[in-house]
Amino acid sequence: MSATRRRFSQEFKDELCREVITTSKAVKTVAEEYGVGAETLRGWLKKYRAEHATGEPEGDLTLDERARLRELERENRELRTEAAFLKKAAGVLREGATIVAKYEFIDSYAREPGAPSIARMCVWLAVSRSGFYHWRGRPLSATATRRAALTSRIRYFFDASDQTYGYRRIHADLTAEGTECSPELVRQIMRDEGLVACQPRPFRTTTLADREAAEGMPDLVQRAFTADRPGRKFVGDITYIPSWQGFIYLATVIDCYSKKVVGWSIADHMRTELVEDALRNAVATTQIEPGAIFHSDRGSVYTSADYRALVARLGMRSSMGRTGVCWDNAMAESFFSALKNERVYRTVYATKQQARRDVINYIEGFYNSRRRHSALGYQYPNDVHYSYRQLALAA
Structure with missing residues (x-):
């Protein structure tokens, strides 16, 4: 009696052919695993490759x-x-x-x-x-350890300045705490760490001059924004601070000796009372010598009769630079540049009250007391201002 011939479905045949092609197993091995003859599987494989030549790019390749x-x-x-x-x-x-x-x-x-x-x-x-x-x-070398410690201190002073300090001011902070290093090393580390101080914006002329009232007003400063002692020479100006509720206006009085903001006033208007209040605040907080100079631009509030009368009553002399020439009042402009670059342009004020508090905090909590000034050999304005008074009293 002849043995019964086994029958296989086309799906089974195709599955074995795909296994040979995709796994690269030998035909004999696959045939033994599934109990079929090797020659039989070769026949199926030849037929499968002929029917699926376009779908199997490796169909004609050997093992x-x-x-x-x-x-x-x-x-x-x-x-x-x-x-x-x-x-x-x-x-x-x-x-x-x-x-x-x-x-x-x-x-x-x-x-x-x-x-x-x-x-x-x-x-x-x-x-x-x-x-x-x-x-x-291996452990860190002494140089690498020192550099890591120095990097940590540089980052601390950079963050403490609200990311406003460049390498010179940070070097001054390091020197003040007794850490010895070169300014160039500080700059290199800041560059490597990506510590970039905020950058200033370009100057724009905003002064509205009263030419008739200011006619003949002298420039007693001539861009010499220094003094040999406090109370001798002052500069002042006005700027605006934006908020969602509208603008507030800031008027300042700065002592040319110590660069300290000795008087300021904030209001939601830019009338003459704004600059008068700033000057009265300066009189209340610092000594003003007879004949002291108050220098400003030729804005309408500074050329008003009321303001000039106040300056005269305080025994001061008025001085004004040219209209639209920011260098003639560069010291006052420099403070506003620092204020806006380091604080205002980086902050969104929802209310006027919020803007007012933040500006006061910048002036009294940072600029006067904790911001190193390059023109003072990177000392603080308050320290320079009051140390002179203490020496004068001691003498």
Whole structure:
């Protein structure tokens, strides 16, 4: 009696053919796993490839050819990975780059998702793998430890200044606390750490002059914004502060000796009373010598009869620069530039009251008491102003 011939569905035949093609297993191996004859499976495979030639690009390849194709694909992936790595490592591939710089790059890049192995990165950058592991495992050198500590202090002073200090003022803070370093080192560390102080905006002329009233008014300062003692020479100006409820206006009086804002006034108008209040506040907080100079621009409030009469009653002399020439009142303009650049332009005020509080906080809580002034050898205005008075009393 002849043996019953086994029958297989077309789905079963196709499944075995796909397994041979996709897994690259030998035909004999697959045939044994499923209990079919090897020659039978070869016949099915030949027919399957003929029917699916367009869908199987590897259909006419031998097993060795398919293996070689997979090897080429792997090498291609490695080359792409190497190219991407070397592109990011361009900074440490330049002439003069140190071995330590390459180690540092490998150490940082290894933390990224999908990063290549340490061994491959060391090969690509032509450094020793054992040298890398030795470098990563050793303690920080004295120089690296000091630099890390200095970076921490620089970041502290930068944040304490509300990110307004450049490297010179931060160097002055470090010197004041007894930390020795060069200004250039501070600048380098700030650049490496991305610590960039806020930048000023361009000047725009806003003065509305009363030419008739100011006719013949002298410029007693001539851009010499210094004095040999407090109470001898003052400058003043007005600016506006925006809020969602509208503008508020700030008038200031600044002593040319100490650069301290000795008088200020804030209101929601720009009438003569604004500048009068600022000058009266200055009289209440600091000593003003007879014949002291008060210098301003030629704005209508400063050229008004009421204001000039107040200056005369206080025994002061009026001085004015030219209209629209910011350098003639550069010291007052410089303060407003600092105020707006360091605080106002970086803040949104919902109410006038909020704007008023913040401006007062800047003047009294930061500028006068904690902001180092370059024209004072990076000292604080309050310290310079009151130290002169103390020396005068002691004498």
